[in-house]
Amino acid sequence: MMNRVNRMFILIISVVLCLSFPELTFGQGQIKRQNQISKPNDRSVRQTNDIVELSRKFNWDSYGICQDTIVDLGLSVKWAAWNIGAHSPEQEGTLFGWGDPTGKETSIYSSKYPVKDPPMSICGDRRYDMAMANWGWPWRLPSQKELEELSKNCKWESFRYKNVSGVKLTGPNGNTLFIPVTSRRTANWNKDTQSYGSQLIIKPADMRGRYCSGELNSNGGQWEPWDCRPYILYFSLEDVNPCGYVDGTGLRSSGLPVRAVYAR
CATH class of the missing domain: 4.10.910 (30s ribosomal protein s13; domain 2)
Incomplete structure (x- = not known):
């Protein structure tokens, strides 16, 4: 019992x-x-949730422009919110000759950018990629294809952001990117000597934007067969619909801004 x-x-x-x-x-x-697995503390849970939330909903300002460093437009790659050398979307940043990560080379000769027989692509090449050399991997220069994707798959509109003229791009997923019209550095044509002299900084009076890629046009240059030209993204605020387009007739010696892509 x-x-x-x-x-x-x-x-x-x-x-x-x-x-x-x-x-x-x-x-x-x-x-x-059973299941002796340590559980994350409340802080870890909040951080994880914040990361997930940021991947879905971006930080918009009162202008409707995305303020996060990495902007997902719904394209094959994500884009930087501002230019290399800048700290906010409206700043122009550093002007780079093609393949010169320092931004200090001002020679008018294409053979200086970076060598006489350059690689056809410097995207992801830490020696020459101006974006990767300054911001590190996985940032890099955009390819011709990625610039064309940006041009063709986004809605473009003239936009003035914090007193700076440029374009507002709206991606397929509704997220936005501001790209300013910037200065550019180019060779000065001397009428007296009928030749190019030292380079000058030209302010954005013509309201045209120019941004370089990391790829060259294999068709070669106009003067020397080795003088291949980089693909450039162009847009003009003088157009009623300022849709960007990509052209392979840029100059490696021109100093242009860089808008990086996040290749991960």
Whole structure:
């Protein structure tokens, strides 16, 4: 009789413990804890949720322009929110000759950018890629194809952002990107000597934007067969619909801004 009472008592205690502590199971004379996996604290959960939320909803300002460093427009790559050398979307940043990550080369000769027989693509080449050299991997220069995707698959409109003229791009997913019209550095034509002299900074008076890619046009140059030209993204605010287009007749010696892509 006493053994039966003891068994009933143990059974009742076991049921109460199982209901109160479902992670505990009873084996032969010992208690085992199942799934001993440490749970993240509340702070870790909040951080994870913040990252997930940022991937879905971007930080918009009062102008409707995305303020996050990485902007997902719904294209094959994500884009930087501002230019290399800048700290906000409206700043022009550094003007780079093609293949010169320092931005200090001002020679008018294409052979200086970066070599006489250059690689046809410097996208992801840390020696010459102006974006990767300054911001590190996975930032890099956009390819011709990625610039054309930006041009053809986004809605373009003239936009003035914080007193700076440029274009507002709206991607297929509704997210936005501001690209300013900037200065450019180009060779100065000397009428007296009928030749190009030192380079000058030209302010954006013509309201045309120019941004370089990391790829060259394999058709070659106009003067020397090795003088291949980089593909450039152009747009003009003088057009009623300032849709960008990509052209392979730029100059490697021209100093232009860089808008990087996030290749991950």
